[in-house]
Amino acid sequence: MKIGVISDLHIDNNCNEQVSISDFSRIVADEIGEQQVDLLLVAGDVSNNHEMTHQFIAKVKQLSNREILFVPGNHDYWLKGQEEKDTNKVLEYFKAQEESIIEKPFIINDNWAIVGHSAWYDYTFADKRFSIEELSEGSFNGRVWQDKLNTDWKLDDRTLSKKFAAAIQADLNKVKDKNIILMTHMVTYKNFGVKMPHPVFDYFNAFIGTSDCNQLLQDYQIKYNIMGHVHHRQREEENGITHICACLGNRNEWQTTDTVTEIKNTMQIIVI
Numbered sequence: 020m021k022i023g024v025i026s027d028l029h030i031d032n033n034c035n036e037q038v039s040i041s042d043f044s045r046i047v048a049d050e051i052g053e054q055q056v057d058l059l060l061v062a063g064d065v066s067n068n069h070e071m072t073h074q075f076i077a078k079v080k081q082l083s084n085r086e087i088l089f090v091p092g093n094h095d096y097w098l099k100g101q102e103e104k105d106t107n108k109v110l111e112y113f114k115a116q117e118e119s120i121i122e123k124p125f126i127i128n129d130n131w132a133i134v135g136h137s138a139w140y141d142y143t144f145a146d147k148r149f150s151i152e153e154l155s156e157g158s159f160n161g162r163v164w165q166d167k168l169n170t171d172w173k174l175d176d177r178t179l180s181k182k183f184a185a186a187i188q189a190d191l192n193k194v195k196d197k198n199i200i201l202m203t204h205m206v207t208y209k210n211f212g213v214k215m216p217h218p219v220f221d222y223f224n225a226f227i228g229t230s231d232c233n234q235l236l237q238d239y240q241i242k243y244n245i246m247g248h249v250h251h252r253q254r255e256e257e258n259g260i261t262h263i264c265a266c267l268g269n270r271n272e273w274q275t276t277d278t279v280t281e282i283k284n285t286m287q288i289i290v291i
């Protein structure tokens with residue numbers, strides 16, 4: 020069985036005069052067909068709007084006629100410009116979609132299952148010189164981490180990270196007799212954080228990853244650990260776990276200007 024992995028498509032940021040938002044679903048569906056992928060995993064940050072994100076996932080599923088599984092990223096939760104924000108309601112919206120695997124692990128077969136959640140950052144990836152109080156501000160050198168403006172979970176980030184890690188553990192328990200693929204949006208493998216020292220990411224790495232899943236990766240002997248968010252394209256094996264980050268990222272981070280080529284170069288394949 021061939022499983023495709025992709026993340027951080029940012030279809031609203033990446034559309035332009037040549038490539039419309041709806042072109043993205045067609046390009047991804049074409050790539051699924053070309054690679055003969057049986058199942059596609061999307062690790063979040065499709066767009067800055069939950070309805071647009073859901074429409075994209077549904078469209079790719081319809082066009083490709085394949086199973087698509089999804090966890091939302093921080094951008095998919097944004098309620099941009101809305102005065103009354105309750106991000107928990109957006110989480111409920113996503114959980115109600117059939118493609119979401121939050122709180123409902125996907126059983127592939129007798130041997131394999133997929134567990135997924137957005138997860139959240141817990142500040143442990145930042146340089147130690149910053150205090151929790153400084154990191155909680157979410158701003159550094161005049162730059163503001165945009166989740167601070169566009170989400171409101173009614174909880175602090177570190178508590179949210181622990182809450183989501185507990186939800187992941189509950190799901191892992193449901194399939195603990197199987198080989199597990201874990202998919203989060205946030206980075207759960209510290210090597211994939213932005214390399215430090217770095218002029219801004221010594222601070223902003225706080226919002227890239229979490230250490231709350233470290234023990235779970237070991238305890239449940241996760242085979243593949245998929246994530247997004249950091250806009251890298253990496254694959255690394257350590258202690259029997261294959262860590263995968265398959266982010267399209269923003270157009271200004273691409274190596275070419277061609278959307279089809281970039282999506283082709285981004286999608287990673289797992290064969291089980």
Ligand SMILES: [Fe+2]
Pocket residue numbers: 064092093094204247248249
């Ligand atoms: Fe993200």
